[in-house]
Amino acid sequence: MAAAETSGTAIGAPGRWALHGKTALVTGGTRGPRHRACGGGGASGAGRRRVHMLTERGGAGGVPQGVGGQGVPRRRLRLRPLHAGPAGPPARRGRRPLRRQARYPRKSESVNNVGTNIRKPTIEYSAEEYSFLMATNLESAYHLCQIAYPLLKNSGSGSIVFISSVCGLVGVFMGTIYAMTKGAMNQLTKNLACEWAKDNIRANSVAPWCIITSLTEGILEDKNKNLLEQVVNRTPLGRVGEPGEISALVAFLYMPGSSYITGQTISVDGGTTANGFYPPKPKAEG
Numbered sequence: 001m002a003a004a005e006t007s008g009t010a011i012g013a014p015g016r017w018a019l020h021g022k023t024a025l026v027t028g029g030t031r032g033p034r035h036r037a038c039g040g041g042g043a044s045g046a047g048r049r050r051v052h053m054l055t056e057r058g059g060a061g062g063v064p065q066g067v068g069g070q071g072v073p074r075r076r077l078r079l080r081p082l083h084a085g086p087a088g089p090p091a092r093r094g095r096r097p098l099r100r101q102a103r104y105p106r107k108s109e110s111v112n113n114v115g116t117n118i119r120k121p122t123i124e125y126s127a128e129e130y131s132f133l134m135a136t137n138l139e140s141a142y143h144l145c146q147i148a149y150p151l152l153k154n155s156g157s158g159s160i161v162f163i164s165s166v167c168g169l170v171g172v173f174m175g176t177i178y179a180m181t182k183g184a185m186n187q188l189t190k191n192l193a194c195e196w197a198k199d200n201i202r203a204n205s206v207a208p209w210c211i212i213t214s215l216t217e218g219i220l221e222d223k224n225k226n227l228l229e230q231v232v233n234r235t236p237l238g239r240v241g242e243p244g245e246i247s248a249l250v251a252f253l254y255m256p257g258s259s260y261i262t263g264q265t266i267s268v269d270g271g272t273t274a275n276g277f278y279p280p281k282p283k284a285e286g
Helices: 032-037 095-101 127-155 176-195 222-234 243-254
Strands: 023-027 050-056 074-079 083-085 088-091 109-112 158-163 201-208 265-268
Touching (some): 023 127, 109 127, 127 176, 127 201, 201 243, 243 265
Parallel strands (some): 023 109, 050 074, 109 158
16 A cells, blocks of 8 residues: 655644645746646745746746745746647657756656647647647646656655646637647546556646636637626636636645545536536626
């Protein structure tokens, strides 16, 4: 039987609900819900946590404000971007620099945050756009897990969290390729959870619904008020989500208190994926 995590696993132990001594390698996280997901631990031992940001070469310098929480030591690593083309798989030139830079004695957390989207009808996608979205949203997460595996194993209690989407669980108008990458990510979560359980590495996926961020402003702005109304009506809680509601779950999945949770895709969606058909709540008068 695999041993439970040794840091504060007893029920009621203070360390069970803290991130003390954890080290995280984060990809992406410069904006959107992924940005907040990098730093939702200010009251959970943030002062003793270390965050390493992995970004593309040539990107803006420094670590985004708020990543890792206040007082968390942060370091930005640089990685060449993947280059995709229609003739074949992307060249993975960034893997060797990452291997050189990620030489830490213990890394207990890996946050696979990178994601982007191109919204258009299925028949209008080009081969280049297909390759770009698959490389950015799926292949980057897959290869980072391969590279991070020795570090997670060495930690003795590794935890991987993928930032997926409700689009990988149900049909949503956000584009078929984006949905494909998120659906594949959810399956990758299950496989890694089973394959790496022997090394005490857990893997889970967080699937947000519509979250208020700079990435959704163009979709939910005033001119699309009708769309926003439809989204809210389809959501049992009757509102869109906040970034902090994603980061809270990500932080929990790294805590010893979640030590028996693995292989799960957890929706943070206000009840959307549970909703077959319930009429929206009537608006309060007055």
